[in-house]
Amino acid sequence: MPLCLWTTLLAVVLTWAIFHVSNRKKKSTKLVDTAAQERTRIITFYTIYLRLELTLGYIDFVLKDGRRVHVIERDMSEPVRMMGEFMQPGGRLMLAKLGLQDCLEEIDAQKATGLALYKDGEKAVIPFPVEDNNFPYEPTGRSFHNGRFVQRLRQKASSLPNVKLEEGTVKSLIEENGMIKGVTYKNSSGEETMLFAPLTVVCDGCFSNLRRSVNDNDAEVMSYQVGFISKNCQLEEPGYLHLVMAKPSFTMVYQISSTDVRCSVEILPGKIPSIANGEMTNFLRNTMAPQVPQNLRKIFLKGINEGAQIKVMPLKRMSATLSNKKGVIVLGDAFNMRHPAIASGMMVLLSDILILRRLLQPLEYLGDVNKVSEVIKSFYVIRKPMSATVNTLGNAFSQVLIASTDEAKEAMRQSCYDYLSSGGYGSSGLMALLGGMNPRPLSLIYHLFVVTLSATGQLLYPFPSPLRIWHSVRLFGRKGLARCSLQHLQPLFLWTLLAFVLTWTTYHVTNRRKKATKLADVAVEEIRYGGPDVIIVGAGVGGSALAYALAKDGRRVHVIERDMREPERMMGEFMQPGGRLFLSKLDLQDCLEGIDAQKATGLTLYKDGKEAASPFPVEDNKFPYEPSARMFYNGRFVQRLRQKASSLPNVRLEEGTVRSLIEEKGVIKGVTYKNSLGEESTAFAPLTVVCDGCYSNLRRSLNDNNAEVISYTVGYVSKNCRLEEPEKLHLIMAKPSFTMLYQISSTDVRCAFELFSNYFPSIANGEMASFVKNDLAPQVPPKLRKIFLKGIEEGAKIKVTPAKRMSATLSRKKGVIVLGDAFNMRHPAIASGMMVLLSDILILRRLLKPLRNLGDANKVSEVIKCFYVIRKPMSATVNTLGNAFSQVLVASTDQAKEAMRQGCYDYLSSGGFRTSGMMALFGGMNPRPLSLIYHLFAITLSSIGQLLSPFPSPLRIWHSLRLCGVSLKLLIPHLKAEGVIHMMSPINAAAYCKNYMTATAV
């Protein structure tokens, strides 16, 4: 007998393994096929090119190489921003080489012949070198309004017949086995769309959302640039960029049109006065203006006095790294950033485009990923002279510009000024480097050494006391010099490097410590002066509910939400009974009132012409709340939650888009965001909660797990109609997968169905509507069909939402919690996302309550670890059920899978203990993983019974074994992902129910 058992078990395991491997292969072939199909059938653009901005060198691809280019840009209106306003002579040369020089015409661009440098009351005028240089173009720069230049580039690109320039927001890259196949994006009509092409170029700027999914390097915020425009005025010397070496750092003044002057100052991290309460204006007027030389001061003050809009931009640095993904190239600020003090970002970018264009030109077909990868590697090497020179110069120069009380640093700063103002070879050499006219790293190293040596001379003068020698030694450790030498490793300087490495290390370590303390001080200061206790990113279901709960506990909460309008989306329209219980425990039950929400008492299931009612169990269950669900328009519910949260005095609900998290040594200190006026702002708090939904941009910088798109939910609303049984969710087990109908208001019915990427009819050309009418409608039972067709016939808007799956993982970063869809997703077939989220909020609130100070990052980390364990009964049950159920719903020609599907229908429709048990799991009324495992096994066994009847032929036994494989496949990955102990432990589940699901709990 035991031998027999072992043999069966072995057979099952073997079958499962074979099944699993072959299935995985099938799955990957499927996606590749779709991409190929898409390419030939729907989309015929060869290059998807994201975010137009300044990277229009691609025009040349189009002109000369005949590529078809699809550009997706988030916002086609003229950008109003404070960046990319100065084109160096080197950049103008690149523009000309790309045939784009006319984009600098008719935008009132101003000629710049050099730099006017100011320090301690002195002035030096340093022109770009005109003679004795090998630069083959007119050696002047141009300054202009960035938005006007970008619009000219866009016009020029879209004037070509093979460029399609479309307004839309790219949500994510479509990846398959490490290869980027295309993008998913929301077009201007708000529809989720996919686009496939052999090559995707990511060019989405310094706030790139996509970079992290391609390269794992992060940008480092060094400081902030604060700026404004003084209108209707002209500088005495408009042909110069005026650079004042002030305190705390540089101030710049330059003409960006014949009547407008850009004024900007650099502010170091943690010292940003508030714009909103006028501190910034006072700072500019009282601290900065007195340092601006007389000849510029009037114009500097003009903008401030006339109330010009003040903008803040984080200044970032990020070195270029190669991605190991294929079929994708990252360019521009998303790829490589350096300090903008030397205004060279556009120049490096244009140089990159020129190189890339040349390398790609010989390739007939961009779909040959290996060849494209070779091109990218060559590109990476060829770009070095320009990029290394500019990056090193930018970062070294920016550090030299910062005022300091440190004698060594101050000597370096003075020496830099002296060198540039000295005239002759020294200043013209440095200006050629600054202007991109001489992109030679060796030349840069030479000039940096000379500056350092002359600073040493100054320091040792009049006699080399021990202190002065010490300062000189430290001078050689200045970052600019050390970084240059390290990058290019010129043997000539190696000895210097070795001699001073020890000194530099000591200096560097102490400096870092100082920096960390400084940032911590700022955060503490902000909190002391009434800053928030918690920042919440996103006011969707999770963000709003959490804000209310934490504010009720006395916390000051700052919620930043991208869009305050009522969301119009097809998700979160069904609140399970369990979710309603949690809502009431959070005192938010009234948010389901006044929104015309409809009561749902259960499910009606349809399969092959049969139907079965599966109500939520009413009697004999321990669920302490009325066991019915609610169906509603998600947007109305979210608005009610937002209203409720913002009705509390300690909740500040602000419209703004969070760009990035501010991190210091692995601790999240706050966020940078763009507020509703378009200004870049920062907010600090001891705890940041990221709740930015299923398209989360921030998740990737915290958790390295990625969401997997399983399928697509397509849906529309049939208006002015009522189902025969409006209190049921009608679920049809159709082909290719499920179709659903449910009443979301007293007059409107949601119709939705699931599709896969291997067959996705186009919505735009009407194929989807035909598919609904001809393929799906005949499978919908007659009593529902009229309503199912009504929406389509009346031209209802068809929406698509990707159904994603992502298991929860803990972030290693401190001071931050991720919640909601950004943290954990399961298939939406069981409509339980909001329920799990509300359960999470309840747990977290209870755990955080005893902590007086959320700034204790270690204690908060402990809380998060506990939270992760306590949530398991609910999350593991729902995640496993959602993913298993969604797989069972997919129609198949495989007999084993079909038997499982039939078994599931029979089980749910059998009534009694089986139906009520499964419905209690669906409704979140019994969050016990063991109970779920029990029911899954029972379904499997009953399906096997059916398969083997009337007698067990060898083929039937074979199918039964495979069915065991199907069943194990439904369970094992989840046991692994959720943790065997957590899923098997009845103690956890009992504790969860006692603490969160009894009438008196919480």
Ligand SMILES: Cc1cc2nc3c(=O)[nH]c(=O)nc-3n(C[C@H](O)[C@H](O)[C@H](O)COP(=O)(O)OP(=O)(O)OC[C@H]3O[C@@H](n4cnc5c(N)ncnc54)[C@H](O)[C@@H]3O)c2cc1C
């Ligand atoms: C097709 C589909 C159907 C579903 N149906 C159901 C269902 O019937 N029942 C159910 O319980 N669950 C359902 N779900 C799941 C449920 O909708 C989600 O679990 C829930 O909405 C997640 O809430 P959230 O707060 O995490 O995200 P959201 O509710 O999406 O909120 C995120 C918010 O963050 C904002 N935001 C994003 N980025 C930024 C930024 N950078 N700065 C500032 N703000 C930002 C967004 O504007 C948004 O308001 C469904 C999911 C899908 C995909």
